Each structure stands twice: as C-alpha cells, then as structure tokens.
Amino acid sequence: MRDPEKSSELEETAPPGLPSFQEIRRILEERVEGLRLEFIPNPAAPDQSSFCVPTEFALETARILRDDPRFALDFCSNVTGVDWLDQTVEETILHRETTDEGERTIKEIVRRRRPGFLEAVYHLYSMRARRGPLVIRQRTANRIDRVRVASLTPIWRSAEFQEREVYDLFGVRFEGHPDLRRILMWDEFKDYPMRKDYVEPDDYEYEPTPQGEAAAKARRHYPYGGAR
Amino acid sequence: MSRQTEGQQFASALGMGNASPEGPRGDSPVLPPPAGPLYEAKPKPGSARAAEGETLEVAVGPHHPSTHGVFRMDVVLDGERIISLKPRFGYLHRNHEKLCEGGTYLMAIPYTDRLDYFCSLTNNWAYVLAVEKLAGVEAPERAEYLRVITAELTRLLNHSCLVGFLLQDMGAMGTPLMYAFREREKLVDLFEELTGARMMCNYMRFGGCRTDASAGWLERTRRVVDDFPRFLDEFEDLLTSNEILLARTQGVGKLSAELAINAGVTGPMLRASGVAYDIRKAAPYGIYERFAFRVPVGEHGDVYDRYMIRMLEMRESVRILKQALKEIPEGPVLNPKARRRNFRPPVGEAYGRLEAPKGELGFYLISDGSPRPYRFRIRAPSFINLTILEDMCLGHTLQDAVIILGSVDIVMGEVDR
Amino acid sequence: MVEEGLRNELSRQNIFLTSIQELYNWGRRNSLWPLNFGLACCAIEMIAASMARFDIARFGAEVFRPSPRQADLMIVAGTVTKKMAPMVVRLYNQMPEPKYVIAMGACAISGGPFKRGYNVLKGIDRYIPVDVYIPGCPPRPEALLHGLITLQRKIAGERLTGPERPRHLRELEPSEYPIPAYGPYDLDPPKNTELWHPKPFVRDA
Ligand code: SF4
Numbered sequence: 001m002r003d004p005e006k007s008s009e010l011e012e013t014a015p016p017g018l019p020s021f022q023e024i025r026r027i028l029e030e031r032v033e034g035l036r037l038e039f040i041p042n043p044a045a046p047d048q049s050s051f052c053v054p055t056e057f058a059l060e061t062a063r064i065l066r067d068d069p070r071f072a073l074d075f076c077s078n079v080t081g082v083d084w085l086d087q088t089v090e091e092t093i094l095h096r097e098t099t100d101e102g103e104r105t106i107k108e109i110v111r112r113r114r115p116g117f118l119e120a121v122y123h124l125y126s127m128r129a130r131r132g133p134l135v136i137r138q139r140t141a142n143r144i145d146r147v148r149v150a151s152l153t154p155i156w157r158s159a160e161f162q163e164r165e166v167y168d169l170f171g172v173r174f175e176g177h178p179d180l181r182r183i184l185m186w187d188e189f190k191d192y193p194m195r196k197d198y199v200e201p202d203d204y205e206y207e208p209t210p211q212g213e214a215a216a217k218a219r220r221h222y223p224y225g226g227a228r
Numbered sequence: 229m230s231r232q233t234e235g236q237q238f239a240s241a242l243g244m245g246n247a248s249p250e251g252p253r254g255d256s257p258v259l260p261p262p263a264g265p266l267y268e269a270k271p272k273p274g275s276a277r278a279a280e281g282e283t284l285e286v287a288v289g290p291h292h293p294s295t296h297g298v299f300r301m302d303v304v305l306d307g308e309r310i311i312s313l314k315p316r317f318g319y320l321h322r323n324h325e326k327l328c329e330g331g332t333y334l335m336a337i338p339y340t341d342r343l344d345y346f347c348s349l350t351n352n353w354a355y356v357l358a359v360e361k362l363a364g365v366e367a368p369e370r371a372e373y374l375r376v377i378t379a380e381l382t383r384l385l386n387h388s389c390l391v392g393f394l395l396q397d398m399g400a401m402g403t404p405l406m407y408a409f410r411e412r413e414k415l416v417d418l419f420e421e422l423t424g425a426r427m428m429c430n431y432m433r434f435g436g437c438r439t440d441a442s443a444g445w446l447e448r449t450r451r452v453v454d455d456f457p458r459f460l461d462e463f464e465d466l467l468t469s470n471e472i473l474l475a476r477t478q479g480v481g482k483l484s485a486e487l488a489i490n491a492g493v494t495g496p497m498l499r500a501s502g503v504a505y506d507i508r509k510a511a512p513y514g515i516y517e518r519f520a521f522r523v524p525v526g527e528h529g530d531v532y533d534r535y536m537i538r539m540l541e542m543r544e545s546v547r548i549l550k551q552a553l554k555e556i557p558e559g560p561v562l563n564p565k566a567r568r569r570n571f572r573p574p575v576g577e578a579y580g581r582l583e584a585p586k587g588e589l590g591f592y593l594i595s596d597g598s599p600r601p602y603r604f605r606i607r608a609p610s611f612i613n614l615t616i617l618e619d620m621c622l623g624h625t626l627q628d629a630v631i632i633l634g635s636v637d638i639v640m641g642e643v644d645r
Numbered sequence: 646m647v648e649e650g651l652r653n654e655l656s657r658q659n660i661f662l663t664s665i666q667e668l669y670n671w672g673r674r675n676s677l678w679p680l681n682f683g684l685a686c687c688a689i690e691m692i693a694a695s696m697a698r699f700d701i702a703r704f705g706a707e708v709f710r711p712s713p714r715q716a717d718l719m720i721v722a723g724t725v726t727k728k729m730a731p732m733v734v735r736l737y738n739q740m741p742e743p744k745y746v747i748a749m750g751a752c753a754i755s756g757g758p759f760k761r762g763y764n765v766l767k768g769i770d771r772y773i774p775v776d777v778y779i780p781g782c783p784p785r786p787e788a789l790l791h792g793l794i795t796l797q798r799k800i801a802g803e804r805l806t807g808p809e810r811p812r813h814l815r816e817l818e819p820s821e822y823p824i825p826a827y828g829p830y831d832l833d834p835p836k837n838t839e840l841w842h843p844k845p846f847v848r849d850a
Contacts, residue, residue, distance in 0.1 A: 044576020158492020
C-alpha cells in the first residue's frame, strides 16, 4: 500500500466521471495557494482513492469542488469519522544507489511509530453531472487535545447532522459548525463511544454464547460450575 | 385576570392575533404573564411577541403517536406558527456501527436487517454491495435477478405502508393503514417463504443470495405482483383526489430543488422537488440497466408531490418486477468462489450505495485485512433527509409539521442506528 | 365455591353464578387497553397484530391509547436504549393501577441482538416489573397474541384478598418506580436493585 511506485500508478486512475487523481490534484493546487494534497491510495477500490486536505484549506478546497464546473460536486453524500490509534507501520522505502556495478534500487523496510489521529471522511458526488464519488479527508493532529478540523457545513448543508454525529461519537471538533452539540448520546455523556479505545460500562452479566472479550467478561461475572 | 384579557390570550393562542397587529390587541394594556402556564413559556430574545412571553415551547415526542417511533422535536410556537423546530435524536441509538466493527463481515448482515426494519432486503443488498466492491466478488445471474425482485417487493411494501401512516397522521385513522397492511401481509408471506422470516430476512450474502427461489414461489410472486395494480387503483380512488388530502397536503412543506440537493436529500423526497436523480438510473448497480422503467419527478416539492411520487414509483416497481419475473434465468444463486466464513477482504476501503425506498443507503467499510471491518459506517437516508425538517416546517402549524414529518418517511432504527 | 358441574347445570337454567373476584377479573382481562407505544422493529409486528389479519380486537385489546393515563397495559415493543429508558419508566409511572407490562421481543427482555451495545438497556425489567415475556426477534403477531392470552390467564387467576393478592392490591408495594437519571457514562443507577434480582448463574465448565 505504501509502495511509492504503486501509489503513483494508482494516482493515474480516475474517480467515476472525473479527471484522474493527478489532474484533480493539479487543478486544486493551482487554484488554492499553498495547498498540498496528500494522495491516499486505496488498493481495494482504486477509483475510490482519496485526498487528505489540510484543515486550513479545507473550506476553500470544498468550495472549489462544489462550484468549479470541472467538478460540480454539489452533493455531499456521506460524512464520517475514523479513529486511528497509535500504530507501528511498516514502510517500504526505495533507495537508488550507485555502486560499482551500476545503479540499483534497494528496498528498505522501515518501522515507524505513527501517532494516532482522528479523521473526517467526506464522499462527494455530483447530482447534476452524475459523477463521483470523490473522497476527501481531514485529519486532526492527535487524538487528545488537538482535534479540530474545518466544518464543511457552510458548503454542504447535508454535513450538518453528520458532523454533529462525528463530534458526538468520535470527539472531532468542527470549526465553524453552526450548532455543534451531541446528537445521539445525551448531553451529559462524557465519552466518545465510537473511538477504538472506548470502554463500555460493565452492565451485562450473561450472554448465551460468549466469545472473545465477552467471554472474559463472563468469566469475571459468573463462576464456572460443574467439573472444574 | 379579567375576562377580556383571557379572551385575547385565547385568540392569540389560536393565531388570530397574527392577522391584525393593530387590532384589539393594539390598544389593550400589556398582558400580565399567565399565572400558571400549562407548558413552560420561555421568552426568545429578539421578537416582540417573545418579549411578551408568548412563545410556547412544546416537546413533541419521544413518545408521541405521530412521530413514527421515538423521535422528538422541540418546537417553539408563536401563536400557532412554528418559529423553530429542533429535531432530537438518539432515543433508538442501538450502536450498529460499534457492534458491527466487533464482529466479522458475515455477522453484520443480520444487523443490517434491523436498520430500516421495513426494508431489510434493500439493507442487505446495500451492505453486500459495499463488501463486493471491497473484495471484488460478483454474484451469479440468477442471484442478481432475485435481488432485484426482492428489492422491488420491498419498495412496494415500504411505500404502501408509508402512505398508510401518512394518512394516519392526517387523521384517517385505520382504513388506509389497514389496506396497506393487508398488502404488506401478502408481501411478507412471500418473504417468509423465501427467507424464513417475515421482517428480518437476512437473505443476501457476498456473492449471491442465501437460498434459491422455487418455481412455486416465483409463480406466487407473479400473482401478487399482477394483483398489485388493483390495490393501487383502489388506494388512489380513495385518496388521490380526496378533498381533505388535497387541502392538507398541497403547498405544505415545500422544498426547493437547490436546498434539497445541498442538504443531501435523496429518494422520493428529492424527486418530488423536481430533481430526476435515482441511483438505479444515475449509477446503475446490479442489473438495473436491463429494465425499462421511468423515474417519476414532482413539480412543487410539497407533501402532495411526495405522496404522488410514491404512488407512481410503486407502479414503476410493478413494471420492473414483471420484467424481472419473466426473464429470470436458471442457475446457481451463490458464487462458489466467494468465501463467507473466514472472509478477509484486502486492505482498503469501499463505499457502496443503492437506491433504497427511502433514499440513498450507503455503507462505508474500511478493511485492515482482518476478518472484522475496521470501520463500518451506515449512511442512512432518513437521517440525512431530516436535516431540512426545520426549513420545511417554519411558518406552518404543528399539525402540518406532523404531516411533513410523515412525508419524509423516517424509520427510527435507521435514523439513530 | 360452587362446583363446576352444578354451575353448568344452573347456567342451562339461565341462572348465572359467579363471584365478585371472577367477575372483576373477567371484566378486566377482556378489556386490556394497551399503550400506543412503539420503540423499534417489534412495534411493526405489534401494529400488524392490530390489523385485519391478526386482529387483536378478538381479545379485547384493540383500543390502543396514546396517553398512559388511559392505558392499563404497556407493551414494551422494541429496544429500550439508555437514552429512552427514563421515559419508559416515566410512562409506566403515569399509568393508573392496575397495570401490566409485556416485554415483547429479545431486546426488551435482555437487549437481544444489541446486548453488547453501549447505549442499550439490557432488559426493561431492570427498572419496571414485567408480567409476560415474549421471546423472538421480532415475535410473530401470533406470539404477541399468545402473550396477551397468557396475561389474561394471569389476570384471571388473581385473588382479591389474602396474601396471594397481586402487586397492585398490596399497600406496601410501590406503584411508581424511581426514574434513572443520565449520568456521565451510564444511567444512574444502572439498575433498580430492589426490583431486579437476576438468578445467580453458574456456567458449566
Ligand atoms: S427484538 Fe429484534 S425485532 Fe424486536 S426490537 Fe429487538 S431487534 Fe428489533
């Protein structure tokens, strides 16, 4: 997935009805000053690869995506959050090296700790021109205190409740959202339940076929009887 | 409190005070705040009437017979007109996403049944569509036909029940809903015979369908489908030109095309506003290109158009069903190469969507190569269609809001997930 | 009590013998008015049960009341979430005595398929007493009718006096239960320990 050759190959594919990812990147970086888009390849469904947009440019980029006739993405279908925990990722880095026998490429596997972050993912379509999806993402700096991204509700109204939901369940704060409150959980609730490290209240004792974590919990709650 | 002021309060509560601000109200002294209000009256800063403490906050729901489940709207009324309406969700938040992330890909299928519990089959399909996109699996021909047939039957079921409930909200207690449920029973009988369950069908799998349909089942389906237009005629005779229905629905809850698109409204709601966008045509999935059908589009975007679109859509569904039932080939219904147990799709993500009876139903999956989805997201049409509920209701009365909500077609299982 | 044979004989002679208790229970059990109260998927099957094919009116329970003040049977049809649970208890408290509760479906009994959810109450019997449990997901309308008949049998067997008398005739039993509050992580309290006594469960090894 992180093979740079593969990645640039994937960048030549195009989302349905739109220019190729390379082209999209070129257009956007030309129109927004200072914007650098990170291409996120998606090997399983290459036409649904995505761009990571830096938070400070997100609103402007979104406006272009909606209003520029080359995109005309007037319909923001889906907004969601993803929680990425701290991870150790393996990266393959290609080196070019000149030795006595000439030039050769060396693949090197590097392990690196990637700090966790939260992500807001937007799926954009065009209703009038029947295009899409183009997927864009915004990432927070970390999972604890720097969890702000730009709200795209001013561009697409359909993001209003969905961003509230992402705030409620993941704790991503959307700057510029008109009404950022909890939506599904009650207002007094303190935690963000869709995060991967959320611990639910220990409030059930019995499950007929416990497995995995539920089995561990079952063992805590009711003792083994019979032949043990 | 004098009799006169009481009378005026009553009149303004009925919205009569609105018409003539210079009327009897103009020269009467400022009213004292009501001694013991039935509801809590909170002044809203800004408006003159609000300064008099005359706005009324009413919480409709979560237990209310007209909210289609446990939905709550916090309504602020000025006289009888709605000046603010805030939907409140979460009373049926059942954590589908978290639970499905904790189980394997196969284990998520029964949960999708319980999302929009009228349309379990389209829910199944939307999910397996996303998984098939993720893993690159294909379904055999006969399974594709069965999917179309069951999905369109689901659409018939959903729309007829919806119209029944909508009329129930309008005060037609019983009759239309009884008719709709009579048809529903015929359809759920078919589902039960095919899948073993009336409501929670759990029928589709990655790469096909779980069981094959017998010749007898197809025959019975044909009979039900052939009979269906009769019910539609009967229903329309009863309703379409009914004076009360016209008076209550025309011009109520208008939604413009621009706002609808921007707010991500999909399905019959969007088409009633005049946007011909149906995913079955715009980005065909399955084998929908093979069928001839039309996409009905409304003009005014009011409640009546939404009702009418659903009636017309049912007729188109009948058309699709007739073609599909004629053409369905023999063959297997499950792709033998598709794994179901110990299924690990490749690393990546996929978003699959289809035209569910309520709008665009999408599933967004992220796979990290393990047997469990890393992220499982449901894009629920009825949740997002509610974004513009307030815009549609402003300036209407509370009883109109009930109808507007009914015409959005929500199911709380899907709204709150 | 008069014995059964004699009673039949008398009724053939147009003499009808009964006791106050029987008459009272007979009247109550055949006119149960359920609260018009749907929570989730199971509610659809409850509506189906009230429609033409299953016709709950045959058992005298077709008068679905929108207001708890007019109802004497609460059919908890569907998943009770933690956010909804205080409202369910409040509705129960608002119903006049004698009142009965049917827990319809796996969710109302124990959380059902959503048992492991963070916002799902694991059974409504943690807060209010339940008379009849109907398993199923969703229970078929026939199952609901069976549950209703079971409740009617239960009412028919109630005694008006003596130590066996039902909850609503005992002065010391509460007719209202405390309403849980929303806490920062869970409902507060998570269960009514005075009411809810799960059987100690020992697993086979
Ligand atoms: S028991 Fe099943 S059908 Fe009933 S509410 Fe729960 S999930 Fe829905």
